[in-house]
Amino acid sequence: MVVNFKTYQEAHGASAVSLARTMEGIETNARLVAAVSPLDLAQVVQAAPNLEVWCQHIDPIGFGSNTGWINPDTAIHWGATGTLINHAEHKVSLEHVAMLLDQVPEDFQVCACAADTDEARALAALVPTYVAVEPPELIGGDVSVTSADPGIVSRTADAVRETDERVGVLCGAGVKTGADVEMAVELGTSGVLLASGVTKAADQEDSLKDLVSLL
Numbered sequence: 281m282v283v284n285f286k287t288y289q290e291a292h293g294a295s296a297v298s299l300a301r302t303m304e305g306i307e308t309n310a311r312l313v314a315a316v317s318p319l320d321l322a323q324v325v326q327a328a329p330n331l332e333v334w335c336q337h338i339d340p341i342g343f344g345s346n347t348g349w350i351n352p353d354t355a356i357h358w359g360a361t362g363t364l365i366n367h368a369e370h371k372v373s374l375e376h377v378a379m380l381l382d383q384v385p386e387d388f389q390v391c392a393c394a395a396d397t398d399e400a401r402a403l404a405a406l407v408p409t410y411v412a413v414e415p416p417e418l419i420g421g422d423v424s425v426t427s428a429d430p431g432i433v434s435r436t437a438d439a440v441r442e443t444d445e446r447v448g449v450l451c452g453a454g455v456k457t458g459a460d461v462e463m464a465v466e467l468g469t470s471g472v473l474l475a476s477g478v479t480k481a482a483d484q485e486d487s488l489k490d491l492v493s494l495l
């Protein structure tokens with residue numbers, strides 16, 4: 281379960297550190313990942329050393345003259361073990377994803393986001409660690425993709441597996457409850473990518489506990 285902190289006020293700065301600590305303390309067999317701002321990365325890793333921490337985006341560049349870009353080496357230096365890429369809110373070219381995959385170490389986790397099954401298939405051909413399908417119109421909403429459009433989840437899971445069975449599949453958009461996560465797994469994914477269900481929850485810890493409760 282990847283929790284994308286985005287730039288939510290409730291998940292930035294000191295709140296990012298606090299949410300990461302809360303995630304680290306959740307008792308579950310599920311694998312929890314925090315995808316944080318590069319500005320918060322080092323502090324979050326330091327505060328929650330047993331939590332898996334990813335970036336929300338990185339660029340396929342190296343050391344040198346690259347003003348404002350996010351260097352994978354620097355992210356790794358500060359403890360990132362993976363990244364999202366091509367999120368609906370930060371689209372990049374297929375070439376960007378391909379170059380990134382060429383550049384990062386083999387064990388660095390890359391979750392490439394897709395708006396639909398066709399994009400998921402194209403991304404899966406590049407063999408990232410995961411492809412996450414998220415219909416943009418459902419992102420941040422109250423209805424989970426697993427209820428609003430279960431077909432896109434199961435079709436994408438099949439398409440990714442047919443393209444390359446080494447690639448894992450996640451789904452996201454509107455995921456808020458343990459039942460949503462259970463349904464995502466029933467539809468053929470290995471997990472979910474979510475944000476507001478946790479970041480905007482009245483009680484983030486309760487929400488995390490509920491999300492993993494049926495796994």
Ligand code: G3P
Nearest residue numbers: 284420453454474475476
């Ligand atoms: O990256 C996760 C995301 O785009 C889904 O957001 O708020 O619908 O869980 P949300």
